[in-house]
Amino acid sequence: MSKKAVVLLSGGLDSATVLAIARSEGYESYCLSLDYHQRHRAELHAAENVAKLLGAAAHRTAQLDLSMFGGSALTDNAIDVPQEPTEGIPVTYVPARNTIMLSLALAWAEVLESRDIFIGVNALDYSGYPDCRGEYVEAFQRMANLATKSAVEGKTITVHAPLIDMTKAEIVTQGTALGVDYASTVSCYQADDHGHACGVCDSCRLRRQGFIAAGLADPTRYADSARNT
């Protein structure tokens, strides 16, 4: 029987690479996306597409309106997405988002009797988000192994963060080798309805620099306005 894993899939470059890695390691992948009323739906459509392209066993999208709490440029349209790099943790940080997504993955993993969760967090190109650091992932895993019926029965959970110490260039190099079609992924914080990227937000900048550093053509579908920047 193949091993089951729950893979958190945002529809962006990092999580698509993680799905390809999980598959290459022999996991049957149950992909989970979160519709948290983010600025655009394009990344959710991308997630669905990526799950199919990379042969996921299943893909589900949980609905949870994080705009009820606000506090982020990604859930509150009154806060603009920065067009330039900023000092400190940026306003695109969504309070507790990774903790919420990992909690949902933990619930599904327990029901599936899976002992493995994959998440595409990255400590180098992480925009300063606290919940993208290795020590955070380790603390979540420790907590998870006290939280569930499966864990107290001895079936411990591993939270895999294979990108944690990789540069964006290393990520796109590995993903390309594993057959990820990055044109199908959407990383932009403010993509348009067709999934075209703005080219100027933090996420677009990091992604573009990754392809340049890797010496790979950037397949990102940019908006017309972005091509002139």
Next chain:
Amino acid sequence: MSKKAVVLLSGGLDSATVLAIARSEGYESYCLSLDYHQRHRAELHAAENVAKLLGAAAHRTAQLDLSMFGGSALTDNAIDVPQEPTEGIPVTYVPARNTIMLSLALAWAEVLESRDIFIGVNALDYSGYPDCRGEYVEAFQRMANLATKSAVEGKTITVHAPLIDMTKAEIVTQGTALGVDYASTVSCYQADDHGHACGVCDSCRLRRQGFIAAGLADPTRYADSARNT
């Protein structure tokens, strides 16, 4: 300025008591309930009512359909709620529910700039649920303090579980002293639409025994069928 706390409020006996404790400690209470498509809506109505009665600053109900994962008698109507005590962790356990609820509380706390979360878990009368133990709560707090922007900026979070080592009798005694109207709370796993309790599920049994042990009248509104048991 008063201190703000996020209080997880299910509408049951324990969380109502926790809200009363938080208020008695001077916290301005922001109550959070979770509509996870549990068997009945009565506890959500109870939560709303209890929040008002105990002077909460705000009350919000997050919508998250945990029946998408299944695996519990509380989210899957195909699994019956046991009418007798069972061995081991019962089927009413909802995978990762407390972790999900604490994660949502963490998100709201960060936006509110609150450093305190209250949860009504209890290690004695806990029906064997793994996510009701002190070591679990401590592990969640450790993780939370690596997860958020506030925490990395030095504003650490405390997860308060004031009921953790109390018996049900001690809980109802303290709550009664703090003015909790337990007739407004619903603990039953399968209450009817009017909030009438079945009297036979684990949760009803523990609650009833608590009032008896405390020497207090049981104000629970039971269904007609329960009165004959």
